[in-house]
Amino acid sequence: MSTELPEYYFRVRENGAFVFKVDTQNRHRRIEMDQIAVVNTRNGEVKPHGDRTLSNADMAAIEDWLADRKALLAARDIDDILRAVDHLNYTAHWVQTRAEEDQLDMVTDSLLLAMHDLRTLLVRKKAERLMKGD
Structure with a gap:
């Protein structure tokens, strides 16, 4: 285990993360984490936490x-x-x-519908890719 902690901690959530700045240089020698931003992985949006202004170093770490x-x-x-x-x-x-027959009765319709749906999408997408190549 490393003795040096990272400068930033990202608490992952479903669509992104909460970003914390890690501070170990305080007078109590405790690890303090100050939330600085929220990141959305779907659209890349970065929202500073509260009234905070993010530094260039903060933004670079978040973008990385x-x-x-x-x-x-x-x-x-x-x-x-x-x-x-x-x-x-x-x-x-x-x-x-x-x-067993009863097991097949339980899953056959669901599997057939799911596989039909998947096959339809795969064939359509492949045809689109082939048409682009022409």
Whole structure:
């Protein structure tokens, strides 16, 4: 574990983070975190907390975090999709080897509708990409 704390702490929330400035140089030698901003990862909006004015260093740290966070979330999205492909394969194997009739009755319609919806979207998007290439 590092002995030096970062200058900023980002408390992640669903669509962004609360940004805190970390202070260890106070007379009580305690860790103090002063909220300085709220960041929205969807639209990139940065709102200073209260009447605070963000410094150039604050904004640079927030912009760096925002870029890193968006890249991480994008990578997680792809990983989730690849896991979904694995689950579809596991499901196909389950259907073929172990599924009981009552279990199939419980899941067949939901799976067929979801797969039909997904297939329709994938075919449309692929056709759009192919048309752009022409």
